[in-house]
Amino acid sequence: MVLLFHYLSLLNIFDGFITYFGLEKSLIQEMNPLMLKIYEAEPSMFLIIKIVFSLCLYMFILFKRVPKSSLTKGLTVFASCFYTLIFFLHCYWVVVLM
Numbered sequence: 001m002v003l004l005f006h007y008l009s010l011l012n013i014f015d016g017f018i019t020y021f022g023l024e025k026s027l028i029q030e031m032n033p034l035m036l037k038i039y040e041a042e043p044s045m046f047l048i049i050k051i052v053f054s055l056c057l058y059m060f061i062l063f064k065r066v067p068k069s070s071l072t073k074g075l076t077v078f079a080s081c082f083y084t085l086i087f088f089l090h091c092y093w094v095v096v097l098m
Helices: 002-024 033-041 043-062 070-097
Strands: none
Touching: 002 043, 002 070, 033 043
C-alpha cells in the first residue's frame, strides 16, 4: 500500500503539470468540473491543489498511517490504474497536438 501511495502521489504531480501545460496551450480540456472551475479562477491554484493532495498522501506514509483495509486497497489499486490511463491520455494528447 505504501508503494501505491508513493505512486499516486508522484503520478498526481506529473499529471498536474502535464494537464496544466495542456490547458495553458489549449491542447486539452479539463473534464473534472471542480478542477476546471479552480483552473478558470486561478490557474496556479490548480497546480497548488495537485501538489497539496500529493503531500497529503505522503503525510500518510510519513506518519505510518497508510490504511490497510481491503476496501482502501481496492480503491487505491483502482485509482492507480484509472489515473495511469488518464495520465497517458493527457501525455498523448499533448504530444500529438503540439
